[in-house]
Amino acid sequence: MYTEPINNLNLKLEAWTNVITTSKYNPFYYHGALPQFYLWVLYLSGLLLFAYYIPTIDNAYSSEKLINAWTSVNYITNTIPFGAVFRGIHRYAGDAMVVTILLHMLRVWITDRYRQYRIVQWLSGVVLLVMVLFIGQTGYYLVWDERSLILTRMTCSALDAIPLVGTGLKTWFLNGTELTNYTLANFLFIHIGLSFALLFGLWIHYVRMTRPVLTPPPVINYILMAAILLVVAWFPIESGKMADLTSQPNTFEVDWFFLFPYAMLTSMQPGIFWLTMLAGVVLLCVVPYFVRTKEVEPAEVVLKNCTGCSLCAKDCPYQAIEMVPAPAESRFKLLATVKPYRCSGCGVCVGACAFDAIDLPNMPDADVTAQIKALLQS
Ligand code: HEM
Ligand code: SF4
Ligand code: SF4
Missing domain, CATH: 1.20.810.10 (Cytochrome Bc1 Complex; Chain C)
Incomplete structure (x- = not known):
């Protein structure tokens, strides 16, 4: 991205301000x-x-x-x-x-x-x-x-x-x-x-x-x-x-x-x-x-794991998840569905879901967890 060098400076400024104000009072976040x-x-x-x-x-x-x-x-x-x-x-x-x-x-x-x-x-x-x-x-x-x-x-x-x-x-x-x-x-x-x-x-x-x-x-x-x-x-x-x-x-x-x-x-x-x-x-x-846009791979719902708890929809920053009625044979009332055109691929929903029911295609939940575990052990 062409704004990356300025953003790096911005992130440094933000980090220095955090040292003085803590993140709670950092004006950058407001x-x-x-x-x-x-x-x-x-x-x-x-x-x-x-x-x-x-x-x-x-x-x-x-x-x-x-x-x-x-x-x-x-x-x-x-x-x-x-x-x-x-x-x-x-x-x-x-x-x-x-x-x-x-x-x-x-x-x-x-x-x-x-x-x-x-x-x-x-x-x-x-x-x-x-x-x-x-x-x-x-x-x-x-x-x-x-x-x-x-x-x-x-x-x-x-x-x-x-x-x-x-x-x-x-x-x-x-x-x-x-x-x-x-x-x-x-x-x-x-x-x-x-x-x-x-x-x-x-x-x-x-x-x-x-x-x-x-x-x-x-x-x-x-x-x-x-x-x-x-x-x-x-x-x-x-x-x-x-x-x-x-x-x-x-x-x-x-x-x-x-x-x-x-x-x-x-x-x-x-x-x-x-x-x-x-x-x-x-x-x-x-x-x-x-600005040329990198192709975003939208989040995907693993239907068999979805309980319809709606946590992902509540947490998604871009209102990209809609809860729809589950099919009649399902044990649950609702199912999550992703609107691809609104999805930024940010992964917030993956963190919100406790049932491994939503994933980013290029960054599956299991891989990220494995990487974090490896990092913690190293
Ligand atoms: C009356 C003036 C404005 C007010 C009171 C205002 C207020 C806000 C607030 C409160 C947010 C949410 C920020 C957050 O949650 O971190 C926001 C987001 C945003 N604003 Fe404004 N805004 C104003 C004018 C503008 C202008 C002039 C632009 C650009 C032309 C702009 C572009 C945006 C964008 C792109 C976001 C989304 C940022 C994000 O998702 O992180 N706003 N605005
Ligand atoms: S990846 Fe981000 S934008 Fe896309 S559905 Fe999940 S939380 Fe919403
Ligand atoms: S958080 Fe997971 S289980 Fe709950 S609705 Fe979303 S995808 Fe389904």
């Missing part, structure tokens, strides 16, 4: 659970922000009493007790989620656990990544400062450049033909609606895994939370100047985790931008198909 943890943090902190957020853009006059999205965000930051902390947690947990997703992708890629029987996880992961990035961007529109205005205008021009459907997409994006209060209501709807749609995406991501590791141990959660709080204290979040529809601001600070597409848009034509984005997503989707 690579998927880390972004999941940050998602919960985002939901909780977002709930508090939502309670005080007002999705309007009215700024016909400027006064202390003015109530709009920008002033409501300022109210949260400066008036609500711990509002700035919750805002900071929400912002940096988003960044941390992107970082942990990228590390998670890297991990499944270098350990070669992303194709064949894991293809559903990989493809749904690509969709989740695109969704997370878009949700983060809509978060930046909600602040309704000058950066939000620039990003909204840039999105409109980029959508306009898409042939046939561009104008329709722009109308959907603005929730009308121009920037109004309905636009911000739409941004809020997209931001929250897609955040919850992530749960459905995650269900698809997890449904084919037998025992996905979804939660890190509490100690790791505390460390992750402490890291976020440190960043919040060091780099407090502030809004820019309030957006003014009559102004034409043109420079903005880029948050590289979410806003890199806008940085790209500043230096390329919208057509080239969309093609680059599309190529990036397509490339991620087809990567698993480029």
Whole structure:
């Protein structure tokens, strides 16, 4: 495998970390659970922000009493007790989620656990990544400062450049033909609606895994939370100047985790931008198909020994074993059957079976046991 040299390094790092943390607390083993943890943090902190957020853009006059999205965000930051902390947690947990997703992708890629029987996880992961990035961007529109205005205008021009459907997409994006209060209501709807749609995406991501590791141990959660709080204290979040529809601001600070597409848009034509984005997503989707695959010899059930106890089906990580009704003449009710297209040849079922009733064709149980005995005696 072409990722083998990197994986060897990864395994060494993992082993060294085990020496310090023990395998129970090794973050390498919670690579998927880390972004999941940050998602919960985002939901909780977002709930508090939502309670005080007002999705309007009215700024016909400027006064202390003015109530709009920008002033409501300022109210949260400066008036609500711990509002700035919750805002900071929400912002940096988003960044941390992107970082942990990228590390998670890297991990499944270098350990070669992303194709064949894991293809559903990989493809749904690509969709989740695109969704997370878009949700983060809509978060930046909600602040309704000058950066939000620039990003909204840039999105409109980029959508306009898409042939046939561009104008329709722009109308959907603005929730009308121009920037109004309905636009911000739409941004809020997209931001929250897609955040919850992530749960459905995650269900698809997890449904084919037998025992996905979804939660890190509490100690790791505390460390992750402490890291976020440190960043919040060091780099407090502030809004820019309030957006003014009559102004034409043109420079903005880029948050590289979410806003890199806008940085790209500043230096390329919208057509080239969309093609680059599309190529990036397509490339991620087809990567698993480029790698030449070693033929897997699926596990085989020795029917005469199978008692139908179901232990193998419970342990199989890829749901490759189905328990079917045994023939009428059998003493048992069920029999195990292997779905070859889902089998990775991992051998977990062989270990699970106490009746020598399931074997890997190229590695029979009896041979492995004999080899282990020989090793123990040598
Ligand atoms: C919202 C973001 C995501 C979350 C919360 C998430 C979470 C998880 C979790 C909890 C697991 C189980 C890990 C285990 O049991 O060891 C997992 C597995 C997996 N994820 Fe993700 N994931 C996300 C995004 C992605 C992305 C973007 C990709 C790749 C494009 C991806 C690819 C995979 C693959 C291939 C597996 C199977 C790994 C295995 O069987 O060992 N995930 N994910
Ligand atoms: S070898 Fe056994 S446990 Fe592993 S995937 Fe195949 S059927 Fe499942
Ligand atoms: S663990 Fe063995 S005996 Fe039990 S159902 Fe599976 S193959 Fe049959």
